[in-house]
Amino acid sequence: MRLPAFDYYSPTSIENAIQIKNEFGGSAVILAGGTDLIVNLKNRVIAPSVVISLKNLRELRKIDLAGDSLVIGAGASLSQVACNENVQRHFPILVDAIKHIGAPSIQRHRGSIGGNLCLNPRCLFYNQSFFWRKGKGSCLRTGGKTCLALEKAESCQAICSADTAPVIVALSGQLTIVGRAGSRSCSAQEFFTGKGETPFNLGPDEILTEIRIPIPWAPISSSYKRLSYRSAIDFPVINAACVATFEQEKIFRFRLVVSAAGPAPITLKDLESTFIGREPSQELFSEAEQAAVRAVEGIVVDNSIASKQYRVKMAGVMARRVTQSALTASRR
Amino acid sequence: MKKLLITMTVNDEQFDLMVRPNETLTETLRERLGLTGVKEGCAEGVCGACAVLMDQHPVRACLTLSMEADGTSITTIEGLASDGKLHHLQESFINHGAVQCGFCTPGMIMVSKALLDEKPSPTDDEIKEALSGNLCRCTGYKKILEAVRSTTQIDPKKGA
Numbered sequence: 001m002r003l004p005a006f007d008y009y010s011p012t013s014i015e016n017a018i019q020i021k022n023e024f025g026g027s028a029v030i031l032a033g034g035t036d037l038i039v040n041l042k043n044r045v046i047a048p049s050v051v052i053s054l055k056n057l058r059e060l061r062k063i064d065l066a067g068d069s070l071v072i073g074a075g076a077s078l079s080q081v082a083c084n085e086n087v088q089r090h091f092p093i094l095v096d097a098i099k100h101i102g103a104p105s106i107q108r109h110r111g112s113i114g115g116n117l118c119l120n121p122r123c124l125f126y127n128q129s130f131f132w133r134k135g136k137g138s139c140l141r142t143g144g145k146t147c148l149a150l151e152k153a154e155s156c157q158a159i160c161s162a163d164t165a166p167v168i169v170a171l172s173g174q175l176t177i178v179g180r181a182g183s184r185s186c187s188a189q190e191f192f193t194g195k196g197e198t199p200f201n202l203g204p205d206e207i208l209t210e211i212r213i214p215i216p217w218a219p220i221s222s223s224y225k226r227l228s229y230r231s232a233i234d235f236p237v238i239n240a241a242c243v244a245t246f247e248q249e250k251i252f253r254f255r256l257v258v259s260a261a262g263p264a265p266i267t268l269k270d271l272e273s274t275f276i277g278r279e280p281s282q283e284l285f286s287e288a289e290q291a292a293v294r295a296v297e298g299i300v301v302d303n304s305i306a307s308k309q310y311r312v313k314m315a316g317v318m319a320r321r322v323t324q325s326a327l328t329a330s331r332r
Numbered sequence: 333m334k335k336l337l338i339t340m341t342v343n344d345e346q347f348d349l350m351v352r353p354n355e356t357l358t359e360t361l362r363e364r365l366g367l368t369g370v371k372e373g374c375a376e377g378v379c380g381a382c383a384v385l386m387d388q389h390p391v392r393a394c395l396t397l398s399m400e401a402d403g404t405s406i407t408t409i410e411g412l413a414s415d416g417k418l419h420h421l422q423e424s425f426i427n428h429g430a431v432q433c434g435f436c437t438p439g440m441i442m443v444s445k446a447l448l449d450e451k452p453s454p455t456d457d458e459i460k461e462a463l464s465g466n467l468c469r470c471t472g473y474k475k476i477l478e479a480v481r482s483t484t485q486i487d488p489k490k491g492a
Binding site: 001002003004005006007008010031034035038039041042043051053055102103104106107109110231232233 | 333336352353354355356359375376377378380383386389390391392394395396397399400443461462464465466
């Protein structure tokens with residue numbers, strides 16, 4: 001499959017990259033590893049006139065401890081993050097999520113952590129070849145007037161399918177975004193807008209540069225699980241991440257995030273207050289399951305290889321499993 | 333869209349090439365350099381038939397722009413044999429009947445080579461994990477696994 005024509009830039013500084021991004025705005029795309037972008041270009045679901053490669057920006061590949069946070073450069077390759085000593089020590093859940101992405105030896109050396117967060121949300125009617133899509137007509141995201149997955153939808157319902165997204169949200173990650181006006185910080189949850197056409201809180205002149213994850217002051221228990229049809233080179237049907245800290249055997253902080261259900265990861269906010277001060281029990285796991293089902297029911301639409309009913313049910317099952325596994329695992 | 337100059341080392345030989353910005357590494361290697369051992373299967377990163385080594389790491393050539401390969405060292409299946417003698421992985425694939433139609437074989441061997449270079453005695457699970465991104469529609473993988481496993485007992489310094 002041939003790629004469409006585009007101009008190519010490989011800036012040597014972030015300032016330069018932003019200048020180019022600002023000049024071309026929405027018609028320029030950022031190329032990090034390309035494992036998602038090149039496929040989308042081949043399928044003609046995006047048609048940029050300019051591709052800006054980050055290959056010369058070595059400063060985007062650093063992973064360092066800075067104060068009370070771990071700062072991961074958005075351009076760091078997934079294997080680089082998974083093999084990093086500090087990541088392994090503080091956030092084994094992130095290593096676990098990365099191991100689920102693509103295939104180990106290939107996509108991990110090209111794929112980047114920033115690229116995984118910025119993974120183009122996926123839909124059964126969107127991630128198809130041009131030929132395939134021609135038969136169905138255009139959807140909201142490809143210039144049409146209706147969503148092919150949900151007739152009355154006002155915005156694109158594509159699915160956030162990144163493995164690291166729920167994990168970074170659960171770990172309260174902060175993202176640094178640099179643009180013409182300087183740099184700003186945005187929480188990982190706010191980064192996902194929930195709209196398929198503009199899934200990320202990124203201006204036309206902005207680039208995601210860093211992921212900052214606060215180092216927990218107490219040992220955390222965490223768990224990531226995903227359901228997918230294949231164990232390699234596949235996207236999740238549903239995935240979930242749970243992070244908790246304890247104080248004297250009682251839950252002190254709790255966060256449960258379910259993703260691959262809608263255009264953004266879903267944080268089950270209510271549980272964050274109702275679970276505090278309680279001890280892990282079967283009752284608690286069931287509450288997590290019910291809360292997840294309630295939260296995704298109105299969000300999931302029929303646009304994945306699995307049916308809507310199955311995904312709603314599995315959101316509950318995955319929520320229960322991560323909660324149980326995080327709350328009963330040994331703490332580190 | 334004007335052509336751009338890249339310099340890359342392919343199988344220990346240096347090339348200066350004028351490539352289109354939208355050219356993938358598969359196209360450059362196959363069409364400009366005639367290295368047809370790089371197979372284009374799915375062309376969207378699923379099958380692994382186009383796997384080549386870029387600076388010792390396996391990458392999918394179909395998902396890599398040639399521009400991204402500027403300044404790197406590429407090894408393809410054609411670069412494995414030396415002095416008319418096949419690499420021990422190639423020998424092993426033949427001896428174990430791990431090649432049927434042969435389309436996935438270059439990708440399988442390149443990924444296995446990267447694994448063995450990094451870890452000379454991998455476990456079965458490690459071999460399976462490393463090859464999980466490569467699809468074969470003929471062999472059922474058992475013979476491929478056996479072929480790779482058998483080379484782990486061979487000391488690479490002594491050869492096959």
